[in-house]
Amino acid sequence: MLAGTQREASVNCLISLFGLILPRAVGIYWWLTDTARWSQVFGAGNVLIPALGILFVPWTTLMYLFFWKPEGIDLFGWIVILIAFLGDLGTYGGGFLGNRDRVESYYRRDY
Secondary structure: OOHHHHHHHHHHHHHHHHHHHHHHHHHHHHHHHOHHHHHHHHOOOOOHHHHHHHHHOHHHHHHHHHHOOOOOOOHHHHHHHHHHHHHHHHHHHHHHHHHOOOOHHHOOOOO
16 A cells, blocks of 8 residues: 555544544533533433434434524524435445445456
8 A cells, every 4th residue: 555545544534533423522512511402402301312313313413403493493404404414324325335346245246
Protein backbone atom coordinates (compact mmCIF):
# COMPACT_ATOMS: atom_id res chain seq x y z
CA MET A 1 0.00 0.00 0.00
CA LEU A 2 1.35 3.40 -0.91
CA ALA A 3 1.92 6.01 1.77
CA GLY A 4 -0.66 8.41 0.32
CA THR A 5 -3.26 5.67 0.10
CA GLN A 6 -2.61 4.63 3.69
CA ARG A 7 -3.00 8.21 4.91
CA GLU A 8 -6.22 8.58 2.92
CA ALA A 9 -7.57 5.37 4.46
CA SER A 10 -6.74 6.66 7.95
CA VAL A 11 -8.54 9.92 7.33
CA ASN A 12 -11.57 8.12 5.94
CA CYS A 13 -11.62 5.88 9.01
CA LEU A 14 -11.48 8.92 11.28
CA ILE A 15 -14.36 10.57 9.41
CA SER A 16 -16.37 7.36 9.70
CA LEU A 17 -15.75 7.17 13.44
CA PHE A 18 -16.92 10.77 13.86
CA GLY A 19 -20.00 9.99 11.80
CA LEU A 20 -20.82 7.00 13.99
CA ILE A 21 -19.84 8.30 17.42
CA LEU A 22 -20.50 12.06 17.26
CA PRO A 23 -24.31 12.04 16.90
CA ARG A 24 -24.67 9.47 19.68
CA ALA A 25 -22.38 11.45 21.98
CA VAL A 26 -24.28 14.66 21.24
CA GLY A 27 -27.59 12.88 21.85
CA ILE A 28 -26.48 11.45 25.18
CA TYR A 29 -25.05 14.80 26.25
CA TRP A 30 -28.25 16.61 25.23
CA TRP A 31 -30.35 14.02 27.04
CA LEU A 32 -28.35 14.43 30.25
CA THR A 33 -28.30 18.23 30.16
CA ASP A 34 -31.86 18.96 28.94
CA THR A 35 -34.07 16.20 30.29
CA ALA A 36 -37.11 18.49 30.30
CA ARG A 37 -36.97 18.84 26.50
CA TRP A 38 -36.67 15.07 26.01
CA SER A 39 -39.56 14.46 28.41
CA GLN A 40 -41.67 17.03 26.59
CA VAL A 41 -40.96 15.57 23.15
CA PHE A 42 -41.09 11.84 23.92
CA GLY A 43 -43.32 11.83 26.98
CA ALA A 44 -42.42 11.82 30.66
CA GLY A 45 -40.88 8.58 31.82
CA ASN A 46 -40.45 7.23 28.28
CA VAL A 47 -36.85 6.07 28.07
CA LEU A 48 -37.09 3.25 25.54
CA ILE A 49 -37.99 5.24 22.41
CA PRO A 50 -35.29 7.92 22.80
CA ALA A 51 -32.67 5.31 23.75
CA LEU A 52 -33.46 3.20 20.70
CA GLY A 53 -33.49 6.34 18.57
CA ILE A 54 -30.05 7.41 19.75
CA LEU A 55 -28.72 3.88 19.30
CA PHE A 56 -30.10 3.08 15.82
CA VAL A 57 -31.09 6.38 14.12
CA PRO A 58 -29.20 9.12 15.98
CA TRP A 59 -29.34 11.84 13.29
CA THR A 60 -33.09 11.36 12.88
CA THR A 61 -33.65 11.49 16.63
CA LEU A 62 -31.58 14.65 17.02
CA MET A 63 -33.34 16.42 14.14
CA TYR A 64 -36.77 15.37 15.42
CA LEU A 65 -35.85 16.73 18.83
CA PHE A 66 -34.46 19.93 17.32
CA PHE A 67 -37.48 20.71 15.10
CA TRP A 68 -40.21 19.54 17.46
CA LYS A 69 -42.58 22.26 18.75
CA PRO A 70 -45.80 21.89 20.74
CA GLU A 71 -47.68 23.10 17.65
CA GLY A 72 -46.10 20.36 15.53
CA ILE A 73 -43.26 20.04 13.06
CA ASP A 74 -43.39 22.25 9.98
CA LEU A 75 -42.62 21.13 6.42
CA PHE A 76 -39.00 22.25 6.53
CA GLY A 77 -38.49 20.26 9.73
CA TRP A 78 -39.93 17.11 8.13
CA ILE A 79 -37.65 17.55 5.12
CA VAL A 80 -34.59 17.84 7.37
CA ILE A 81 -35.76 14.82 9.40
CA LEU A 82 -36.13 12.82 6.17
CA ILE A 83 -32.63 13.79 5.08
CA ALA A 84 -31.31 12.77 8.51
CA PHE A 85 -33.11 9.44 8.21
CA LEU A 86 -31.55 8.83 4.80
CA GLY A 87 -28.18 9.69 6.34
CA ASP A 88 -28.77 7.14 9.09
CA LEU A 89 -29.66 4.51 6.49
CA GLY A 90 -26.53 5.44 4.57
CA THR A 91 -24.47 4.81 7.66
CA TYR A 92 -25.64 1.20 7.71
CA GLY A 93 -25.59 0.64 3.96
CA GLY A 94 -22.28 2.36 3.33
CA GLY A 95 -20.24 -0.49 4.80
CA PHE A 96 -21.75 -2.97 2.37
CA LEU A 97 -21.21 -0.76 -0.64
CA GLY A 98 -17.73 0.28 0.42
CA ASN A 99 -16.52 -3.30 0.93
CA ARG A 100 -18.12 -4.99 -2.06
CA ASP A 101 -14.89 -4.84 -4.07
CA ARG A 102 -12.82 -6.28 -1.23
CA VAL A 103 -14.88 -9.36 -0.50
CA GLU A 104 -15.02 -12.03 -3.20
CA SER A 105 -18.56 -13.21 -2.55
CA TYR A 106 -20.05 -9.76 -3.24
CA TYR A 107 -19.39 -9.83 -6.95
CA ARG A 108 -19.59 -12.27 -9.79
CA ARG A 109 -16.51 -14.21 -10.76
CA ASP A 110 -15.50 -14.33 -14.40
CA TYR A 111 -14.03 -17.73 -15.17
